[in-house]
Amino acid sequence: MDILILLIPLSLVLVGIIAWVILWAVKSGQFDDLEGPAHSIIMDDDSPPKSDDDPKP
Amino acid sequence: MSHPHGLTDAPPFSGCFHCGLPVPDGAHYPIQFENQTKQTCCRGCQAVAQTIIDSGQGAYYTHRTALPATAREAEAELAQMGLYDLPEIQESFVRTESENIREAALILENIVCAACIWLNERHIAGLPGVLSVEINYATRRARVRWDNSRIQLSAILKAVTDIGYIAHPFDPGRSDDIHRRERNTAIRRLAIAGLGMMQVMMYALPSYTATDMTDDIRLLMRWASLVLTIPVVLYSAWPFFIGAWRDLKRRMLGMDVPVALGVGTAFVASVYGTFSGHGEVYYDSVTMFVFLLLTGRFLEMNARRRAGAAVEELVKLIPAAATRLPHWPARDEEQIPVARLAVGDHVLVRPGETLPADGEVVEGDSAVNEAMLTGESLPVSKSAHAKVVGGSLNQASPLVVRVDRLGADTRLASIVRLLDRAQSEKPRIGQLADHAAAWFVGLLLLITFFVGLAWYVIDPSRTLWIVVSVLVVTCPCALGLATPAALTTATGRLTRLGLLATRGHALETLARATDLVFDKTGTLTHGRLSVRRVVPLGGRSAEEVGALAAALEAGSEHPIARAMSEAVNASVTADGIRNTPGRGVEGMIAGRTYRLGSPRFATAGAPPPESDDGASWVALAEKNEPIAWFALADTPRADADAALSALRQQGLRLHLLSGDAEGAVKTTAQQLGIDAWHAGALPEDKLAYVKALQQQGRIVAMVGDGINDAPVLAGAQVSIAMGEGTDVAQAAADMVMLGSRLATLAEGVALARKTQQIIRQNLGWALGYNLIAIPAAALGYVTPWMAGIGMSASSLLVVLNALRLSDFKYKATSAPAALRSQLSTLR
Numbered sequence: 001m002d003i004l005i006l007l008i009p010l011s012l013v014l015v016g017i018i019a020w021v022i023l024w025a026v027k028s029g030q031f032d033d034l035e036g037p038a039h040s041i042i043m044d045d046d047s048p049p050k051s052d053d054d055p056k057p
Numbered sequence: 058m059s060h061p062h063g064l065t066d067a068p069p070f071s072g073c074f075h076c077g078l079p080v081p082d083g084a085h086y087p088i089q090f091e092n093q094t095k096q097t098c099c100r101g102c103q104a105v106a107q108t109i110i111d112s113g114q115g116a117y118y119t120h121r122t123a124l125p126a127t128a129r130e131a132e133a134e135l136a137q138m139g140l141y142d143l144p145e146i147q148e149s150f151v152r153t154e155s156e157n158i159r160e161a162a163l164i165l166e167n168i169v170c171a172a173c174i175w176l177n178e179r180h181i182a183g184l185p186g187v188l189s190v191e192i193n194y195a196t197r198r199a200r201v202r203w204d205n206s207r208i209q210l211s212a213i214l215k216a217v218t219d220i221g222y223i224a225h226p227f228d229p230g231r232s233d234d235i236h237r238r239e240r241n242t243a244i245r246r247l248a249i250a251g252l253g254m255m256q257v258m259m260y261a262l263p264s265y266t267a268t269d270m271t272d273d274i275r276l277l278m279r280w281a282s283l284v285l286t287i288p289v290v291l292y293s294a295w296p297f298f299i300g301a302w303r304d305l306k307r308r309m310l311g312m313d314v315p316v317a318l319g320v321g322t323a324f325v326a327s328v329y330g331t332f333s334g335h336g337e338v339y340y341d342s343v344t345m346f347v348f349l350l351l352t353g354r355f356l357e358m359n360a361r362r363r364a365g366a367a368v369e370e371l372v373k374l375i376p377a378a379a380t381r382l383p384h385w386p387a388r389d390e391e392q393i394p395v396a397r398l399a400v401g402d403h404v405l406v407r408p409g410e411t412l413p414a415d416g417e418v419v420e421g422d423s424a425v426n427e428a429m430l431t432g433e434s435l436p437v438s439k440s441a442h443a444k445v446v447g448g449s450l451n452q453a454s455p456l457v458v459r460v461d462r463l464g465a466d467t468r469l470a471s472i473v474r475l476l477d478r479a480q481s482e483k484p485r486i487g488q489l490a491d492h493a494a495a496w497f498v499g500l501l502l503l504i505t506f507f508v509g510l511a512w513y514v515i516d517p518s519r520t521l522w523i524v525v526s527v528l529v530v531t532c533p534c535a536l537g538l539a540t541p542a543a544l545t546t547a548t549g550r551l552t553r554l555g556l557l558a559t560r561g562h563a564l565e566t567l568a569r570a571t572d573l574v575f576d577k578t579g580t581l582t583h584g585r586l587s588v589r590r591v592v593p594l595g596g597r598s599a600e601e602v603g604a605l606a607a608a609l610e611a612g613s614e615h616p617i618a619r620a621m622s623e624a625v626n627a628s629v630t631a632d633g634i635r636n637t638p639g640r641g642v643e644g645m646i647a648g649r650t651y652r653l654g655s656p657r658f659a660t661a662g663a664p665p666p667e668s669d670d671g672a673s674w675v676a677l678a679e680k681n682e683p684i685a686w687f688a689l690a691d692t693p694r695a696d697a698d699a700a701l702s703a704l705r706q707q708g709l710r711l712h713l714l715s716g717d718a719e720g721a722v723k724t725t726a727q728q729l730g731i732d733a734w735h736a737g738a739l740p741e742d743k744l745a746y747v748k749a750l751q752q753q754g755r756i757v758a759m760v761g762d763g764i765n766d767a768p769v770l771a772g773a774q775v776s777i778a779m780g781e782g783t784d785v786a787q788a789a790a791d792m793v794m795l796g797s798r799l800a801t802l803a804e805g806v807a808l809a810r811k812t813q814q815i816i817r818q819n820l821g822w823a824l825g826y827n828l829i830a831i832p833a834a835a836l837g838y839v840t841p842w843m844a845g846i847g848m849s850a851s852s853l854l855v856v857l858n859a860l861r862l863s864d865f866k867y868k869a870t871s872a873p874a875a876l877r878s879q880l881s882t883l884r
Contacts, residue, residue, distance in 0.1 A: 004274050008260070008281050015256045015285065022248045026241050033193040 073098035074118075075106040075221065090115060105221040114179050121172035141226060142211050143394060150226045157206045158188065163199045163214075165192065166223040173222065180220050184208060199224065247351045250293035253285045254344040261341035279331045282340035290324050294347045296354075314498055319528050320347060326525045336522055342848060349852050354541075379413040380405040382457065402460045406451045414447040414460045415467045421456035425449050501528075501831075508835040519837065527834045530844035539819035542859035547812040550865050556777070556794055556805040563791035566775035568809035569756050573704060573802075574747060574769075576761035577715035577725055580779055581799070582691040586673075590688035592666050602685035604629055606677050609644045609653045641675075652678045659683070690721065693728055700799035701729050707806055710755075714743045714769075743769040760794075760802065777802070804867040811865060819855045826851045 025031065073080055074088055074095035086103035088095050090110055097103040109117055141147065152160045165177060174192045177199070181190040186207030192199045201213060210226075217224040260278040263270060297320065300313030323339040330336035381393050385403035395413045398404065403419065406412055412425070422440045426449060439445055445458055447467045464470065509524045548558050558564055575581050591599040608631040631644035631651075641654010652659040656676045660683045665674035677685040701711060713734035715722045722736035735746060747769055750757050759766070759773035770776035770790045778790035794801055830847055833839050839847070 005277060008277050011256065011259070012281055012284055015252055019249060019252050019288075022252070023245055026244050026248070029191065031241070031244050032191070032237065 073102050075102035090118065102221070105219065108219045109176065109180075112180060112183060114176055117172050117176040120175065141214060142209050147210065147226075151210070154202070157204050158202065159205050159210070160200065160202045161210060161226055163201060163217075163224040163226055165199055165217070166225070176220060177217065177222060180216060181213060184213060184216055187213065243351070243355050246293040246296070247348070247355055250289050250344060250348040250351050253289035253293070254341075254348040257282045257285050257340045257344045276331075276334065279338050279340075282338065283328065283331050286324065286327070286340045286343055289344045289347055290320060293351060294320050297347075297350070316346075316350065318502075322525055322528050326522070337525075339525065339844075342844070346848065346852075349856070376411045376413055380407070385419075385457070398460055398463055400460055400463060404458050404460060406456045406458055408451055408453055408455065410451055412445055412447050412449050412451065412458065414458075414464075415462040416445055416447075416458040416460045418443045418445060419457050419459050421454060423451055423453040423456050425456075426452055504831060504835070512837070523834070523837050526837075526839050526844045527831060530830045530834045530839055530847055539823050539855050540816055542856050543812055543816045543819060543862060546859045546862040547808055547815075547865075550863050551805060551808055554804050554808070555798055555801045556792055558792050559790065563775055564809045564812055566756065567758060567792070567806060568813040570709065570758040570775060570806070572710045572712060572750055572755045572757045574712040574714055574743075574750075574757055574759045574773065575731075576743075576759075576766050577713060577717055577722055578691060579762035580760055581697050581713070581725060581729065582693050586689040587692050588687055589690040589692065592686040592688070594684050594686070597684060599685075602677055605646055605651060606653050606675075606685070606687065608646055609634065609642050609651060609677075649679055652676075652681075656683075690724075693725060694799055696798060696800050697729055700803055701731070703800070703803035704806065705730075707803065709758075709806070712746075712750075714738045714746055716740075740766070740768050744772045747773050761790075777805075807867040808862070808865050812862060815858055815862060819858055822858075823851065823855060 074090065074097050076098065080096045080098045084096075084098060086097045086099060088097055088103055088106045088110070090106075095106075097106055109115065147159075147161075150161055154160060165173075178190055178192050181187055181199070181201060186204045188202040188204060190199060190201045203210070203213060214224045214226075260282045264275060264278060294317075297313050297316045301317035304314050320343055323343050326336070327338040327340055327343070330338045376395060378392055379395050379398055380390050381398065382388065382403045382405055383391055390405060398414060404413060404416075408423070418439050418441055420441060423438070425437055425439045425445055439456065444461075445456070447462075462468075505524055505527050508527055509520055512520045512523050544564065547564055551558060551564070588603075591603060593599050593602045608629045629646055631646045634642055634644040636642050640658040641652060643650065643652045645651075654675065656663055656665055656674060659676040659678040659681075661681045663676065663678075663683050665676070665686055666688075673689050675687045675689055676683050677687070705711060711731050711733070713722065713726050713729075713731045715725075715734075715736055716738055717736060719736040722734055726732075726734035735742070738746065743766070747757050747759060751774070756775075757773045759770050759776045760779070761770050761776070762779040766778075770778060775792070776790040777792045777794055779794050792805070826847070830839065830844075834844060
């Protein structure tokens with residue numbers, strides 16, 4: 001049972017990390033669009049576009 | 058959207074490689090794609106396809122699941138785009154982050170499938186100077202950040218036009234940003250409460266079940282639970298405390314008061330228990346309670362939000378730029394942003410342009426499409442001194458308009474306000490539940506007080522825990538969730554069925570409705586003409602004369618022409634077509650001259666065949682001699698008969714009120730089996746009719762579409778507007794039928810009744826539970842953990858019961874209805 005003395009604080013730390021990740025995800029817009037990503041996952045991109053600084057004429 | 062092909066096969070589209078329209082004979086706009094030559098229909102599509110392929114995004118053509126709009130439309134937008142770089146235009150929709158970093162929200166038009174999103178994202182992100190772009194699939198909105206020193210907004214908009222889409226700037230300050238913040242806050246609160254709940258439950262469960270736990274472990278778990286519950290109470294549950302405080306300040310007992318009191322008391326008692334080391338803790342109850350309530354509110358918020366999306370689409374109707382005539386009556390023109398227009402300015406509106414503001418015509422003679430305001434699909438003719446409305450579309454010839462009202466004063470803006478207000482209203486049954494809860498809460502507090510008093514006399518050491526037990530066990534969670542959970546689920550289901558509830562009380566009243574009053578044109582009928590009967594003369598066949606008529610009307614957008622071309626395919630072609638507006642057309646077919654139009658125009662006044670069904674007659678004549686008559690009439694919607702008999706089976710009395718002439722109304726009423734009908738009804742007659750019904754104690758639901766229906770829609774207890782109807786009607790209505798599918802009505806009524814039933818079950822359960830739990834807790838039989846589980850279980854039951862509505866299907870009467878409609882066609 002003594003291991004619980006370590007495990008319980010550890011679980012608190014874990015919850016803290018998870019909460020931080022979720023808050024970060026909300027802030028960075030991960031929850032803004034819950035529909036689109038399901039569609040865009042099938043748009044497998046074989047040919048990456050040219051880089052930003054190399055515009056085509 | 059969910060076409061199975063397109064992802065694996067080569068594009069199955071024929072015709073133009075880009076837009077799918079047939080490639081005209083003689084057109085030669087080839088394009089190279091994957092080493093094959095493809096044909097496009099016009100220079101626009103060719104340019105768009107070339108741009109897409111050249112920028113390495115040809116994969117769009119293999120991934121798309123629906124065809125884009127033809128590129129021909131996009132051209133017209135280009136002229137205005139330079140204006141979007143002006144600071145006074147950007148003011149309203151561009152956010153300046155630092156000196157050169159700007160961010161704007163854009164509405165994208167012509168988005169039809171996920172591949173479009175992909176294409177636009179890739180294309181915009183590839184522009185030099187664009188820092189980021191995100192496109193929301195659900196709302197079709199894009200957020201673009203760019204470096205103003207490297208690229209102008211107009212260049213971004215033009216890049217979108219290059220690939221065949223149209224981007225409009227959109228003022229996000231009004232709603233989008235606010236909503237995004239609200240939603241993100243709600244998700245954060247929900248996430249914190251959810252995490253807290255799960256973890257606290259992990260600590261709580263062993264303390265309920267384990268028998269060999271030492272005291273120090275138990276204490277450690279309590280402290281850990283405390284640490285997790287603090288953010289749940291102080292952050293997630295914060296809105297409840299604010300709401301309770303607001304209620305108390307207004308000397309009311311709202312739903313938030315017992316919630317705040319329950320959460321507060323249980324939390325404070327638990328903290329006391331944790332510090333003093335004896336007594337019980339309720340962290341699990343507190344966190345679960347907060348999480349469940351927040352979930353309910355979050356779902357409710359989303360449902361309201363969906364209903365609001367329609368409003369924002371209206372805003373973009375007003376164009377960004379206008380052509381001003383600064384020295385009217387001199388004819389010099391200047392292009393200026395609409396934001397800089399002033400009342401009294403004269404603007405020139407060319408055909409195909411949208412009116413920028415409300416005003417009065419001072420010169421010109423044209424037809425204006427006001428469909429978005431009135432639902433009237435036919436253009437309205439406007440000449441000098443006629444009032445015109447901002448957002449309507451000029452169709453025929455140039456108009457000079459003096460601006461009377463601008464911006465927030467326009468009709469369009471007032472419609473938007475109406476809709477906004479409707480959405481912020483609280484459901485009446487929700488108010489009722491709040492009202493009942495106020496009494497319940499008062500009673501509960503009183504009972505708790507006396508219980509506490511009694512136990513203080515009997516055994517002071519147990520007083521606090523029993524008081525908390527009573528508060529927790531009766532925490533009106535189930536009562537609070539009973540109504541919103543059912544309403545939210547039902548609203549969601551209803552929206553998927555195609556019936557949008559824009560006002561809170563709609564569902565409740567619809568369930569109680571006894572009479573259903575219909576408007577005719579546009580509601581029970583399509584609201585546009587179609588050929589009902591063809592009477593060929595002189596031994597010709599109906600096909601023959603139909604082909605002649607269709608050839609004469611080919612290329613015309615007149616409603617009669619549309620009716621003709623829907624009825625038959627033109628197998629011959631006409632030359633030298635001359636159009637006499639308001640009367641008819643004349644043209645040569647195979648060397649003979651034909652006329653098609655009003656009897657007077659085509660035949661010099663030959664009398665049409667007898668009829669009493671209110672149809673209007675169009676004559677086809679050769680040398681003033683009629684060779685065929687076409688009866689044009691508005692026909693009932695295909696599903697009207699089945700839908701009405703389903704409604705009749707639900708015990709509703711049906712009425713038909715129409716402003717049309719008696720013949721047409723009578724025909725429709727007889728076709729659909731409606732006994733109570735009134736023709737020639739003015740808006741005030743309709744309202745009087747509804748009022749008379751209401752005085753007999755009937756509860757009236759009104760279904761209508763036009764601007765003339767707006768008063769009666771507002772007068773009926775519950776009103777439903779057709780989705781393709783006018784926005785004024787929709788603003789006055791409690792519900793909007795999105796797909797204009799009449800069958801939705803019967804489903805809606807059934808769902809509304811089912812919802813009432815579920816709400817009653819929920820309330821009954823919540824009250825019954827409390828009746829048993831309160832005495833038990835008051836007598837000290839309920840240990841706090843039992844109270845917690847009881848409270849959670851009763852809430853869960855209420856939510857699960859409400860969720861039954863989410864896959865509600867209305868079947869009961871559809872089979873006989875279908876049979877009946879088949880029989881009636883056989884007859």
